[in-house]
Amino acid sequence: MTRPVRVAAHLWPGGAPDYATWRAAVLRAEEMGADAVFGYDHFHKPWVRRGPEGIEIAPVQPDVTNFEGWTSLASWAEITSRVEIGLLVTGIGYRNPDLLADMARTVDHISGGRLVLGVGAGWYEKDYTAYGYSYGTLRSRMDLFTEGVRRIEHRLGHLTPPPLRKIPLLIGGGGERRTLPVVGRYADIWHCGLDLETFRRKNDLVKQHAAAAGRDADAIERAANWSGPAQADALRAEGVTLFVTEVKPTDAGYDLSSLKDMVSWRDSVT
Template identity: 75%
Template sequence: MTRPVRVGVHLWPGGAPDYAAWRAAVLRAEDLGADAVFGYDHFHLPAVRRVPTGVVLEPVQPDVVHFEGWTALASWAEITTRTELGLLVTGIGYRNPDLLADMARTVDHISGGRVILGVGAGYYEKDYSVYGWDYGTVRSRMDLFADGLRRIEHRLEHLVPQPLRPIPVLVGGAGERRTLPLVGRYADIWHSTLDVETFRRKNDLVKEYARASGRDEGAIERACTWTGATRAGELLAEGVTLYVAEVKPTGTGYDLTPLREALAWRDSHA
């Protein structure tokens, strides 16, 4: 399956001056030509730094200005007209999975068929503890994730009315033992933050898991975080076609320079 090169933007709400700044960034991203606009599903800003093995939490996790993602998506569905919309990614343990499927279907109708249902196992303990959920263990969260994906698939098939299109399910993560088999079984989009060599190896596993589930691995769109044109070009050769620029707010708003750079690279590969 030949796919076009696409670019999305991941707009963090935590630390924004106010909701209006977050909303304005969504509209600017659409005007610039973003193919997808994502928020995230946290209730507090995760203070993190990226290392070669992933993400490390900072010792202090401050409380800052923040807003809830799915409520915002319903608003974005009304104010935008073209870009796809989603969260990168919904924590499966925060909501009943059948309810989550219904929420996604509803936003799909509000948007005219533009929602992406991004899901992950959840990792940020503060979200769980402050809001009263059991953080559990990696194993228990992955068990919930596997069962949640099954329930979402079932509920989307039985809602009345149906979504306006088959809602793309985006699975975030790269764990080889639990996450990648779920990518192969359920994902329409697989999102990761891997270097090229690691992506190549794990992508081979996704292909195996898809075939084992009776699926065409080519039906799964590969997505990665945008980190510049050089790495994007290398990942494009490996089959990645969706690149997501991460933009965090400053004290006054959002600097969309990473998105502009990614869009220029996309257009050069059109």
């Protein structure tokens, strides 16, 4: 299956001066030529840092300006006209999965069929504890995730009216024991933030899980984080077609220069 190369902006709300600034960035990303615009599903901005073993949660997690993702998506569905919209990614433990499917169907209708439903197991403990959800264990969260994805797929097939299209299910993560089997069975898009060699190995596992589920692995779009044209060229050679740049706000707003670079690169390779 041949797919077009696409680029997306992942616009964090946490730390933005106000909602209007975040909203304006969504519109600017569409005007600049993004194929998709994503928010996140956190009730607080996660403060993370790069440690010796990868990304770590910073010891201090101050509260800053933040906005809820799904109500924002309903607004984006009205104010945009072309881009796909979604969250990277919805924490499965925050909402009843059948309700989440109905929310997704509704936003899909508001947008005219442009929603991408991103889901993941959830990881940021502060979101759980501050809002009264049980954080549990990694195992319990993965159990909820696996069952939740199954319920979402079932509910989307039983809503009246149905979605305007088959809503693409984006699954984020690279866990080999629990996440990748769900990717192989259910995902329309698999998003990961992996280096080239790790991506190759885990992509082989996705192909195996898809085959075991009786699916064509090529039906799953591969998505990765943007880290420049050279890395994108290498990942594109491995089958990645959706590239995502993460943009965090400052007091001055959003710097979308990385999106500009991505759009130029996309247009040069297509």
